[in-house]
Amino acid sequence: MPADGPPDAPTDQAGRAGWAAGRGIVVAVGLVAVLGVLAVVSAGSGQLHVPPAEVVGSVLHHAGLDLGPLPTHPNGDAALWTIRFPRVAMAALVGAALATAGAVMQGVFGNPLAEPGVVGVSSGAAVAASVTIVLGLTALGPWTTAVAAFTGGLAATFLVYGLARSAGRTEIVTLVLTGVAVNAVCGAGLALTTFLGDTQAREQIVFWQLGSFNGTRWAHVGVVAPLVLLGITGALALSRRLDLLALGERSARHLGVDVERLRVLSIVVVAVLTAAGVAFCGIIAFVGLVVPHLIRMAVGPGHRVLVPLSALGGAVLLLSADLVARTAVGYADLPIGMLTALVGGPFFFWLIRRTRRSAGGWA
Structure with a gap:
């Protein structure tokens, strides 16, 4: 098996590129189809059930095309456009952001075990959010906690980078x-603020840490969407240099890559994507670890394919998790971070064993 592709991948460089592109198109089409189906099913699921045909009909009606049945429930259309669709959009955006950030982190670190939390963005966001909650x-207004979380995540990331930098360079270790x-x-x-807060503040902090899309509105989506699109665009712009970095720092430098600049830009992209992802929804773990690795197993390590497919895969994963969170228990909204951790924890353990096995360690 080649070190940089699945078992059936060609071994020559041109063959690998063509194979990855063809396989990537198939995977992309599949992910887009699954994402579309999930969006329709998720929008119609909940205490107020709206059949898929009526969901599609409502979308077409708002697009000016009366080609399908409208929701028969008197509050169906309002529920879709006020509550359900913003939540679906936010879940897809956050999933895409976290998965893309994970793909960039793994490319910069050259390690499939890397994930966005390594640079402190999630923990910094959590501390800033908890401070606003405890201090009231x-x-x-209602944007205070989200803005604080976004700012705290960026501040923690730049603090990590600033402390790690020495003599104009930053070593990965x-x-x-x-x-x-x-x-x-x-x-x-975070523990100190939780201790200092009253019972209500502690409940808010715990709920924020567990992650949820409950209460998402279009105004929130309007803030997160531009940041996520900017971050994904930045990741795509870095993809070629990340591929060259995979050859090793010395080889990348010989090929004209400014490795230090690449690391700085990559960390900025990761910070923006992750901070935007957690600002309104809280901490959602393991998406940035699981999705890029699965996509890499399917299409290979080339970042020009890996980055956009990771975004699609992250959207699919988080939209699926949110659907389960809303429907698994009647009249309850499970914390989505808990669900992703339940899936991601065992996957992480399996990934560690697989990595050690491929390196010749214990199985």
Whole structure:
């Protein structure tokens, strides 16, 4: 088996490129189809059930095409456009953001076990959000916690990078260890704010940490969407250089890649994507770890294919998880971060064993 592709991948460079492109088109079409079906089913599922045909009919009606049945329930159309569709859009956007961030992180670190939390963005966002909750800050109204979380995530990421940088360079090992230290400090800060808060504040902090799309509105989607699209565009722009970095730092430099600049830009992209993803919805773990690795197993490691397919795969995964969260228990909305952790935890353990096995370690 080649080190950089699934068992049936060609071994020559031109063959691998053509194989990845063809396989990528098939996977992309499949993911888009699944995403469309999931969006329709998810929008119609819940306490107020709307059949898929009526969901499609409502969308066509708002597009000016009266080609399908409209929701028969008197509140069906309003529920779809006020509650359901914003939630579906947010789940897809956040899933795409976290998965893309994971693909970039794994490319920069050269390690399939890397994920966005390594650079401290999630823990920084959690601390900032918990501070606003405990102190009861409302300077920006209902947007206060989300803005604080976004700012805290960016601040923690740039702190990690600043502390890890020395003599104009940033070593990957130093960056990882600095991220671990900053995550530990943020964890202590989160514990302190939880301890200082009253019962209501503690419940809010715990609920925020578990992640949820409950209460999502179009205004929230309007803020997150441009940031996610900007981040994905940035990741695509870096994809060729990430492929060259996979050859090794020395080889990448000989091929004209400014490795340090690439790392800075990659960390900025990861910070924006992850901070945008967690700002309104809380911490959602393992999406950035699981999805890029599965896509890489399917189409190979080329980032020009891996990045867009990871975005689609992340959207599919999180939309599926949100559908389960809303429908698994009657009259309850399960924390989506809990569901992704239930799936991602065993997957992470399997990935560690697979990595050790391929490296000649214990099985």
